[in-house]
Amino acid sequence: MNAYLGRAPIALAVVALAAALTACGTTEEGGSGSSDAVRIGLLLPENETARYEKFDKPLMEKKVALLTLGKGKVLYANAAGDAARQNTQAEAMIKDKVDVLVIDAVDSKAIAGAVTKAKEAGIAVVAYDRLAEGPIDAYTSFDNEDIGRVQGKAMLEALGDKARTGKIVMMNGAVTDPNAASFKAGARSVLDGKVNVGKEYDTVEWKPENANTNMTAALSALGRDKIVGVYSANDGMAGGIISALKAAGVSPLPPVTGQDAELAGIRRIVAGDQHMTVYKPYAREAEAAAELAVLLAKGDKIDGIINQVVSSPTNKRVPAVLIPGTAVNRNNIATTVVLDGVYSIEDICTETLKATCEEIGLK
CATH class of the missing domain: 3.40.50.2300 (Response regulator)
Structure with missing residues (x-):
């Protein structure tokens, strides 16, 4: 390309x-x-x-x-x-x-x-x-398939040896959005054969509340201790997924992917609730x-x-x-969304996150 x-x-x-x-x-x-x-x-x-x-x-x-x-x-x-x-x-x-x-x-x-x-x-x-x-x-x-590959690679790296010991949930975007199919195809090209997909959803209208409902159903079907990771196609859905995981008492949280580098997603990454996002x-x-x-x-x-x-x-x-997009995790927030002026450290590091921000060098 x-x-x-x-x-x-x-x-x-x-x-x-x-x-x-x-x-x-x-x-x-x-x-x-x-x-x-x-x-x-x-x-x-x-x-x-x-x-x-x-x-x-x-x-x-x-x-x-x-x-x-x-x-x-x-x-x-x-x-x-x-x-x-x-x-x-x-x-x-x-x-x-x-x-x-x-x-x-x-x-x-x-x-x-x-x-x-x-x-x-x-x-x-x-x-x-x-x-x-x-x-x-x-x-x-x-490059939407490449974004899916970036998400898939980040998921595999986060799972390590756990990749084949449990199941992941795939929370794809809406079927009315052709990008959703591209993200899914890119992620699948990396994940297939290396993880067990326990449940997979095409989330209506990309809505966080629909992702929350889907995740709650996945937890009921698979068991909260069996889910080792959640592929979420974007940050909004990641928020709904993480809420469902917390409501079910899942701790520690499994790695959850995202996309769009939304401020709420970046803050969840700092807090350790979300594993990564894709900055576009x-x-x-x-x-x-x-x-x-x-x-x-x-x-x-x-x-x-x-x-x-x-x-x-x-x-x-x-x-x-x-x-192309770029994977963002706790290690490179400063050199991606902050360096490009998308968010300031003050935007990201709320009062409750200040100590954590300092721990990861975001100050």
Whole structure:
């Protein structure tokens, strides 16, 4: 797999785009051939996961402003987990004649009709974070199978000799999210043949409360002393899983994986409740999406930033920018999410965690 092109090429592309936009001049908003004409519709899927409002939206707005000399506009809507609402939001933006739609789909299949309508209206579509179906022009996300492999490797390392002595529970994401299948496939490629999977769930809507219910059922079915580890596809579900384990009196807790480097997840890692998470540098994903969107809005080629071609059931060749993730545990919080400015030590180390933070060198 090709490596992501990194910050230097993006910086060069910013300079090139800025020069091109300056050469175009400016007109009144909506005027043809002007940076004012760049209007990007951003559709995000839900607001239960902290990343979308805290990182993705503001990061993309900032990058679009940079690329368009402050004249581009991001029109934003959040579907709050409702696929029908997201379709309505997309159709409203198509009617409003945005130049490009950036869509993080609630349901990759359900959004296909809106994607087709956008294409028929001459509006380019960038699939963001999840590969939506339909005539997508470009896609940017993380290397999702690799993220699953990172989680699987961390689980094996944590289990050590216990890998074959008990059973693990696999808490996958929602079947409506194609990323969930990729995470599962990546994790399975590492874990299969090396662990015994006692129970496996596809968690409806990725909700922590559904993961909690599933974990409670797994504990009842397998016995609390038989579970040596829990593969959780993200941090939100890890929180629900850990609550179920504690409610059942499980001590010490088995290693529980995660993803998204949510603040609550990082704090659980410090506390020793969660084994690891996967940090995905949202800035790189959001910047790539913004760059793709602005290039498409201007009618320019996107070849220079593409590092992969992927396929969906309805589109066999989608140009993509895929970005790797990083395993985060107690040993490297300072050199990942803190160093990148995602969280400060003050954010992480609450009053109850201060002593533990100092013990692990997070101060």
